[in-house]
Structure formats: structure tokens, C-alpha cells
Amino acid sequence: MSDGAFYGRQKADPQKDIKILNKVIQDKTFSPVHLLYGAEDYLRLQFRDSLCEAMGAVKGSLAFDRFIGPDTQPERIIDLAETLPFMAERRVILIEDSGWFEDACPVIEEYIDQGVCESTSIVFCEKKADKRLKLYKTVAKCGLVSEFPEQTEATIAVWLAGRLKKLGTPISSNDAAYMVSVAGTDMLALSNECEKLSAYCLEKGSVSHDDIDAICTRRLEDRVFDMCDAVALGNKDQALGLYYDLVALKESPYKILVLITRHYDTLLKIKDLEVRGQGDGVICKKVGKPEFTMKKYKRQTGGYSLDELKSALNLCTDADMAVKTGQMTDRISLDTLMVRLTCSRK
Structure with missing residues (x-):
């Protein structure tokens, strides 16, 4: 077994985690125990398999x-971990969604702390992990912890551009950012969108803004944005029409309510920063939105005063x-909210 060059390293940078894990996989310098955790399912599961x-x-x-x-x-895990591998160099035990890193598991804590059998590697794959728990600290000391949090839109856009390039249909950085704004930040869903786009654009050899509009499935947030846009511009019939389209698609009423609330919270923050004389660059940074979206947001904030946005929120x-x-x-509350929002516009 390798000496495991990265044993016991506790890191706070997820991008470093990915680089280190890539090197571990490439060099086969495996630890006796690995923990892969975080909300970004696509990356976490991809690295689990790799x-x-x-x-x-x-x-x-x-x-x-x-x-x-x-x-x-x-106890079953420990029995297997202490059993020599049959017709293989290493015994691998994969444990998924155990919940042990949110509650506790003293038996496993003690076993790992005392030392996993040299011919065994244990891989934990969890959505959540509490860094305060002894099990987390024990794995960090004796093995390798790799975190996969939700990625920023900018990071996902870079990844998306790289994926499309590998598929033979490159995309500009601006269009990659636009695609993320349209299709969302779910990397698994985006991976599927890349496959569709690449097949559609393979003959011409690149992906454009128009191709994204023609092929990509629009995320719920984008549809809510259009609906709020119609509200802001006073297009009551269009706003309600878009709302009833969402209802017909059987989207969760409460999820729509949360997204509308989040949208008006963003509008209020942008308006407040505008009133204070801040430029687009500063505003984008403060509200966490790409700069190319500011024109659309400002079209909406232009239809409201600061007090009106506070009332809407x-x-x-x-x-x-x-x-x-x-x-x-949730449905009645959402219906009532849409009527109040649209009727508040002149």
C-alpha cells in the first residue's frame, strides 16, 4: 500500500481538495479511509466512481x-475491513448516505482511529458532514477528506466551456455564462444539456447564444424572472399567463413562492445600491450575479421606487x-400574492 502522501491534511479550499484527489487517483496513493461529501452531487458522485x-x-x-x-x-463494516481481499490487491468498502457524519458512530470512530487493515480502503460518500464531530476529525487525521460544495456560477461556466470543448463544440465564455443563467447550476442537468447542444451543433462546430435559446431547457428561476419582469413592466395579463403556465407544469407552489421572494430581495438590494450610486461591477459582486444580467435586472428596478420594492418584498x-x-x-397564498403584486402596478 502507498504511503498516502496526503494523509491527515485538513483543508478549507474545495478546489484544492479536487486537485489533491485527482492526484491521488492518478498516482494511486490511496488513504486507508476517504470521505467525499458536499451538496454538489455531480462532482461528488463522479469522484466516487473514479x-x-x-x-x-x-x-x-x-x-x-x-x-x-x-x-x-x-460491526459488519469492521468484519469486512479485517478480511483479506480475494483475488485483488485491495478490499474496498463504499459506504453511502450513512448519516454517521451528522450524528455519530463511536464504533467506526474507534476502529479508524486504531488503524484500518493495510489491505483495506474505506470510502464514505455523504451529502453532509459536521466538522465538529469526532468521526470527521478522525477521518481527517487518518485519511483524506474531500469537500464538494455547490459551485459558483463562474466556476460552473468554466467547467461547462471545457466540457463542450471536449465534445468538439466550443463555446465562448460569455455564452457559457449565459447558458448557466438559462439552464441553471445543477451540474448533472447541465451535463445532459451539453450532450444535447453538442449533438445539435456538431456539424457547424461551435455553440452560439441562439443555439442555447433553441435547445436548452429553461430553469424554473428563469421562468420566474420573466414573470416578475412582466409584473415590473405592468403587463398584468402576461404575468398571470406566465404564472398559470408554471402551475400547469405542476411546479411546486411553495418553491415558486420562495423564488419570487428571493427575486424581490435581489431587486431591493440592487435598487438600494443603485440609489447609493454604486456601479454595475460593485452591484454584481454584492448580489452575486453575473454582470451581463444587470441590464435585465435594472429594467425591472427602473419600474419601482425603493419603497415600492420594500412593499413588494x-x-x-x-x-x-x-x-x-x-x-x-401554498397554492392559495401564491395565488393571492400574484394578484397583489400585479394589482400594485399601474
């Missing part, structure tokens, strides 16, 4: 065991509270 494959943990191998869910028995928070306190169902 790591396990590099370790020789292929489907059907007699030296590969996989456990999923909170019912996983720690209050309507949103009142609607949210009505749902949470059981005064209204």
Missing part, C-alpha cells in the same frame, strides 16, 4: 462491498408566513 475504479473496485469484484443508508451495520414574506403558520395553503 476513486473506486482506480482502487480496482469494479462491479462483480469479490473484494468490493457497497452499503447504502443509515441502516448500515458498523413584504407581500412576499407575508405570503410565506401565511403558509408556514397554516393560515393558507
Whole structure:
């Protein structure tokens, strides 16, 4: 077994985590225990598969065991970990969504702390992990922890451009950022959108703004943006029409309510910064939006005073509270909110 050059390193930079894990996979310098965790499913699961494959943990191998869910028995894991691999260099045990890094698992903590069998590697793949727990600290000390948080829009745009380039249909950085704004930040969904776009554009050899509009599935946030745009411009019929389209698509009423609230919160922040004389660059940084979206946002804020946006946001928070306190169902609360927002515009 390799000496594991990265054992015990506790890191706060997810991008460094990815670079280190890539090198571990490339050099096969595996740790006795790995923890892969974070909200970005696409990257976490991609690295889970790459790591396990590099370790020789292929489907059907007699030296590969996989456990999923909170019912996983720690004693069973230890028994397997202490069993020599059959017809393989290493025994690999993959444990997914155990919940042990959110609650605790003293049995596994003690086992890892005392030292995993030299011929075994344990891989944990979890959505969440509490860094304060002893199990997390033990794995960080004895093995390698890799975090995969949700990526920023800018990071995803760079990744997306690289993926399309590999598929033979390059895209400009501006259009990559636009695609993220249209299709969302779910990297798994974006990967599928890349495949569709590449197939559509393969003959001409590149992806354009118009191709994105023609092929990509628009995310819910984008549809809500258009609906709020119509509200801001006083187009009541269009706004309600877009709203009823969302309802017809069976989108969650509460999710729509949350997105509307978030949108008006963003508008209020932008308007406040505008009133204070801040430029687009500063505003984008403060509200976490790409600069090319400012023109659209400012078209909306231009239709409101600061007080009007505060009132609109209050309507949103009142609607949210009505749902949470059981005064209204999410659908009735959302219907009421849309009527109030559209009627408040002249």
C-alpha cells in the first residue's frame, strides 16, 4: 500500500481538495479511509466512481462491498475491513448516505482511529458532514477528506466551456455564462444539456447564444424572472399567463413562492445600491450575479421606487408566513400574492 502522501491534511479550499484527489487517483496513493461529501452531487458522485475504479473496485469484484443508508451495520463494516481481499490487491468498502457524519458512530470512530487493515480502503460518500464531530476529525487525521460544495456560477461556466470543448463544440465564455443563467447550476442537468447542444451543433462546430435559446431547457428561476419582469413592466395579463403556465407544469407552489421572494430581495438590494450610486461591477459582486444580467435586472428596478420594492418584498414574506403558520395553503397564498403584486402596478 502507498504511503498516502496526503494523509491527515485538513483543508478549507474545495478546489484544492479536487486537485489533491485527482492526484491521488492518478498516482494511486490511496488513504486507508476517504470521505467525499458536499451538496454538489455531480462532482461528488463522479469522484466516487473514479476513486473506486482506480482502487480496482469494479462491479462483480469479490473484494468490493457497497452499503447504502443509515441502516448500515458498523460491526459488519469492521468484519469486512479485517478480511483479506480475494483475488485483488485491495478490499474496498463504499459506504453511502450513512448519516454517521451528522450524528455519530463511536464504533467506526474507534476502529479508524486504531488503524484500518493495510489491505483495506474505506470510502464514505455523504451529502453532509459536521466538522465538529469526532468521526470527521478522525477521518481527517487518518485519511483524506474531500469537500464538494455547490459551485459558483463562474466556476460552473468554466467547467461547462471545457466540457463542450471536449465534445468538439466550443463555446465562448460569455455564452457559457449565459447558458448557466438559462439552464441553471445543477451540474448533472447541465451535463445532459451539453450532450444535447453538442449533438445539435456538431456539424457547424461551435455553440452560439441562439443555439442555447433553441435547445436548452429553461430553469424554473428563469421562468420566474420573466414573470416578475412582466409584473415590473405592468403587463398584468402576461404575468398571470406566465404564472398559470408554471402551475400547469405542476411546479411546486411553495418553491415558486420562495423564488419570487428571493427575486424581490435581489431587486431591493440592487435598487438600494443603485440609489447609493454604486456601479454595475460593485452591484454584481454584492448580489452575486453575473454582470451581463444587470441590464435585465435594472429594467425591472427602473419600474419601482425603493419603497415600492420594500412593499413588494413584504407581500412576499407575508405570503410565506401565511403558509408556514397554516393560515393558507401554498397554492392559495401564491395565488393571492400574484394578484397583489400585479394589482400594485399601474
